[in-house]
Amino acid sequence: MKAIIQQDTDNPSSLELTEVDTPTIKKGEVLIEVKAAGVNRADLLQAKGHYPPPEGASEVIGLEISGVIADAGDSDFEQGQEVAALLAGGGYAEYVAVPKGQVMRLPEGFSFEHAAAVVEVACTVWSNLVMEAGLKEGQTILIHGGGGGIGTFAIQVAKALGAKVAVTAGSKQKLDRCRELGADILINYKEQDFAEELKNQCDVILDIIGAKYLKQNLKALAKDGHLVTIGLQGGTKEDLNLGIVLAKRLTLQGTTLRSRGTQAKAEIVAATVDNIWPMLEDGRVKHSLHATFPLAQAADAHETLESGEVTGTLVLTV
Amino acid sequence: MKAIIQQDTDNPSSLELTEVDTPTIKKGEVLIEVKAAGVNRADLLQAKGHYPPPEGASEVIGLEISGVIADAGDSDFEQGQEVAALLAGGGYAEYVAVPKGQVMRLPEGFSFEHAAAVVEVACTVWSNLVMEAGLKEGQTILIHGGGGGIGTFAIQVAKALGAKVAVTAGSKQKLDRCRELGADILINYKEQDFAEELKNQCDVILDIIGAKYLKQNLKALAKDGHLVTIGLQGGTKEDLNLGIVLAKRLTLQGTTLRSRGTQAKAEIVAATVDNIWPMLEDGRVKHSLHATFPLAQAADAHETLESGEVTGTLVLTV
Structure with missing residues (x-):
């Protein structure tokens, strides 16, 4: 089969369609014929050699796809069934083998292209906001990077849950x-200090910045507040004052979706389909496609995402 | 009524029995005639002026008692019923008013003296090991200060849950x-580096040290590990490497029992009675009294606890 593999990490745009072996399925896996693959920022990092796949995962780039079941293995899926899947890797390809717990139905009314683009963000937002941080109706959540792909999705899910939503972003437009x-x-983080504006008010903070915001996040958290850090765009090392952590009974958590085990991913996928798919289907949460590219033009898709001029998600079609 | 109030924090041993107003109960509270009051390290801190009571709590020292219901208020308890209670303060006294959710039955076969001494440690251990850190059968827990009051209790509860238990302590005897x-x-933390011995192995760490152990704790935690810090004997400030936190998907949590709200305490008390009382009643968890003192000799009890020569709990009898 054909797939995109990065063979020269010094040249991130050298992504080329290569002939590789079609994956064979192991116990508990299904084989999917890929119709569309979402493009994520993590893919850009992997193309630069900064985000190697977890042990045992495919060398092929790509964390989310849609397609049809080519071999249902020992699962309850049926050959030909239209599905989407959360991957540890292997999405930029004609076929991918996936643990059956990471395979899900498409949201009703969603095309292959649109479904492929929503899996990763939906699982990221549901697992962190609700399964980890326990966000509830009436609570206040602060979402950093409110204008980004995760941010725009998280705002809508938090509102659908009945939370009060604060965001940071760097421009009036965002x-x-x-x-x-x-x-x-x-x-606007360029003009205001979010910690001063939100002092002791945030029950949950969804953070993609890390070290640079740690002190301010601690100040902004309310008693029993929960900080979930899922990105480190602002560095890794910072002083921590545990006196504040104890006095306010805070929880600081770091996590990444991709590195999780099969069992954890299956639980996240099931909860995401149960809770987020209805929000997508009745319009409480809107999600937009920015553009589609043929699989062979993966490098162009990466350049477009890298440019930062993207307001929705990019998808490769196979 | 008579009660112990610290009026001279420069002289921690000046604790004297004073005549104060008998407390009146508010909605949702019961009045208990105190028979015995447990003595905790937090009481020593309060006597030195270092641990002021939470807003609205009694100025009288004392976080756990046993006694009989003197006024059941709007609760389902009955006048004369033998009970124990978790307090935000007010225990070193002849009477105390307590939110009804913090009042519990005595463990079967326990004297007033013994019951008064077990409330705080049992609620601390259950809430942190299970309700916060989610300790499960087959997991590994590291308990710092294994020889102390919380440590010895936590070891037994963790074993009863089917966990593998590692401890640190500073002497062969402990x-x-x-x-x-x-x-x-x-x-033995004086001879070994616990982080080296337990690298990437601990699902849960119960920590009373704080800053001094933070880096080692992060190293000792397994993937998805959970650090619960409930004391800061080793200071408050330390560098935190969020890169490790994300890579290992760690949770760092700080908490104190006393500062929690009425609702949270009621949930903790209910879960503790459901889960720990049976362990005390069938002997899976043993708990020993070191000595009892009359209420008027609270200062002697504090001096004895301060001396560090205590292998069980101290109780004041009223």
């Missing part, structure tokens, strides 16, 4: 977009 | 005691 999606408190 | 209670891995 903050206007956050307001349209339902955000209640808009903070 | 480690021998930990082994008798069931600890599987014994580490």
Whole structure:
């Protein structure tokens, strides 16, 4: 089969379609004929050699796909069934083998292209906001990077849950977009100190920054507050004052979706389909495609995502 | 009524029996005639002025008692019923008013003296090991200060849950005691580096040290590991490497029992009675009294606890 493998990490744009062996399925896996593959920032990192696949995962780039079941293995799926899947890798390809717990139905009314683009963000947002941080109706959540792919999705899910939503972003344009999606408190981090604005108010913070925001996040958290860090765009090392952590009974958690085990991913996929798919189907959560590229033009898709001029998700079609 | 109030924090031993107003109960509270009051390290801190009571709590020292219901208020308890209670303060006294959710039955076969001494440690251990850190059968827990009051209790509860238990302590004598209670891995922190011995192995760490152990704790935690810090004997400030936190998907949590709200305490008390009382009643968890003192001799009890020569709990009798 044909697949995209990065063979020269010094040249991230050298992604080329290569002939590789079609994967064979192991116990508990299904084989999917890929119709569309979502493009994620983690793919850009992997193309640069900064985000190697977890042990045992495919060398092929790609964390989310849609397609049809080519071999149902020992699963309850049927050959030909239309599905989407969360992957540890292997999505930029004609076929991919996936643990059956990571395979899910398409949201009703969603095309292959659109479904492929929503899996990773939906699983990331549901697992972190609800399964880890326990966000509940009436609580206040602060979402950093409110204008980004995860941020825009998280705002809508948090509002659907009945939470009060604060966001940070770096431009009026992005903050206007956050307001349209339902955000209640808009903070331009270039002009305002979010910790001062939200001192002791945040029950949950969804953080993609890390070290640079750690002290401010601690200040912004309310008693029993929960900080979930899923990205380290602002570095890794910072002083921690455990006196504040104890006095406010805080929880600081770091996590990544991709590195999790098969069992954990299956639980996340099941909960995401149960909770987020209905939100997508009745329009409480909107998700937009920015553009589609043929699989062979993966390098162009990466350049477009890298450029930062993207307001929705990019998808490769196979 | 008579009660112990610290009026001179420069002289921790000046604790004297004073005449104060008998407390009146508010909605949702019961009045208990105190028979025995447990003595905790937090009481020593409060006597030195270092641990002021939470807002709205009694100025009277004392976090756990047993006694009989003097006024059941709007609760389902009955006047004269023998009970124990978890307090935000007010225990070193003839009467105390307590939110009804913090009042519990005595463990079967327990005297007033013994019951008064077990409330705080049992609630601390159950809430942190299970309700916060989610300790499960087959997991590995590291308990710092294994020879102390919380440590010896936590070892037994963790073993009763089917966990593998590692402990740190500073003497062979204390480690021998930990082994008798069931600890599987014994580490003398004066001679060994626990992080090296337990690298990537601990699903849960119960920590009373804080900053001084933070880096080692992160190293000792397994993937998805959970560090619960409930004391800061080793300071408050330390560098944190969030790269490790994300890569291992760690949770770092700080908490104190006393500062929690009424609802949270009621949930903890209910779960503790459901889970720990049976362990005390059938002997899976043993708990010993070191000595009893009359209420008027609270200062002597504090001096004895301060001396460090205590292998069980101290109780004041009223």
